[in-house]
Amino acid sequence: MKRNALILIALLALSVNAQQKIDIKPPAGGIDLPAYTRTVLPNGLVVLLMERANDPLVHMRLTIRSGSAADPAGKEGLASLTGALLTTGTASRNARQIASEIDFAGGRLSADTDRDATTITAEFLSRDAKKELELLSDVVLRPSFAKEEVDRMRTQRVAEITAAGENPDAFATSQFYAALLAGTRYAHDPQGKATTVPSITRDDVVAFHKSRYAPNEAVLAIAGGIQTAPMLDLVRAAFGKWEKRNVAKIDIGTPKAVEGKKVLVVDAPGMNQTQVRIGSIGIKRNDPDYVAINVANAVLSSGFSSRLTEEIRVNRSLTYGIRSIFSAWVNPGPQFISTFTRNATTRDIIDATFGELKKFHDGPITENEVTRAKNIVLARNLLALESAEALASMMSAIEIYGLPRDYVETLATKVQAVTPESIKKTIADHFESNNVLILLYTTAAETESKLNGLGTITKVKNVE
Secondary structure, eight states: OHHHHHHHHHHHHHHHSTTSOOOSOOOTTOOOOOOOEEEEOTTSOEEEEEEOTTOSEEEEEEEESOOGGGOOTTOTTHHHHHHHHGGGBBSSOBHHHHHHHHHHHTOEEEEEEOSSOEEEEEEEEGGGHHHHHHHHHHHHHSBOOOHHHHHHHHHHHHHHHHHHTTOHHHHHHHHHHHHHTTTSTTSSOTTOOTTTGGGOOHHHHHHHHHHHOOGGGEEEEEEESOOHHHHHHHHHHHHTTSOOOOOOOOOOOOOOOOOSEEEEEEEOTTOSEEEEEEEEEOOBTTOTTHHHHHHHHHHHHSSTTSHHIIIIIIITOOOSOEEEEEOOBSSOOEEEEEEEEEGGGHHHHHHHHHHHHHHHHHSOOOHHHHHHHHHHHHHHHHHTTSSHHHHHHHHHHHHHTTOOTTTTTTHHHHHHTOOTTHHHHHHHHHOOOSSEEEEEEEOHHHHGGGGTTSSEEEEESOOO
């Protein structure tokens, strides 16, 4: 890993000066994923173990293939609430005891739910790995879901959802997802809705855990200061009796394709800035073009010398921030441009953004732009392999998203294969600029008259 760290420092240095001419090529085969073992227990649990000599920490990552896409209709937020409640008590430990044991060992234990999965993570000193595994298995296999904890967490979650609505950036993105992905199980935010979370009961949580948490739908990745054979024995002891069960498959659904330019104005009277989202349906995480898309996206949107930032922020001073995002999940997620501006310049920033997209499609891409973008992509991926936590996350991603086992080892080669000529096909195939949803979270009275000629316009108070 020392070689990787040195390469990372060099690449980051090259990216600091946006106008600096980059005249070295990214290293061929410069990214290596340390060796790890893959074992499937009789109950179906996939166990990934990676030894890191002299690492003082052990990071454990248990991923259950049930995220918010598994929420029943009218119970949006159930998967996330269930995950959050795991650490609030078990058959043998209450919330205070769990917290005390974690604090005493100087460790951490938490759960997070996204659209595809719920992930429970634990990190302790390597000397406490046995205790770490014991706690992890206890909260996953034997949660108590005490009624008072369910009531407390439910109230807290509603408050969090309400508070998130006061963040224009987060709210606009949530509204964009809801509109673009309408009719699919990806449409709602994993935390749920203020209108659905209050209806979730303890019985709902218990039933969701019983029906969706199964070893044959789970991946346990462990990286750090471990020895493979003894750790595998501990895993078998902790999780070997977890009963395999049939878990109903979830039909995510297919979002309706955007035809032409559709403008959705989410009216928020009194706002003096407009949040702008422009995009369409993108790719799955295991799309074979994923690496090339990342390089192309870095040309468009990474750093001060990227096309969007240089033109929209630096040259025109229309915003302080603009970026292009690909949300790649098990099923295709959104690809979109996110920015904001004063209400008075809403049409200016939309037109300027589409102007840059047209040049991106129709004009040349320079060798210097592509080389810079390659360095950025490689630097990011090297950084993503520098800790036990990052390595466990990468092992999990390879398994959960069905990536090739040699994904990391072939990454640098794939990055280097991108050329100014090949990038044009990637742009044509994956960067939609004609059939897009344009969502504006704004004071409609100040901006609606500026939108004439953009496309079909719909005004709402709230998408959901």
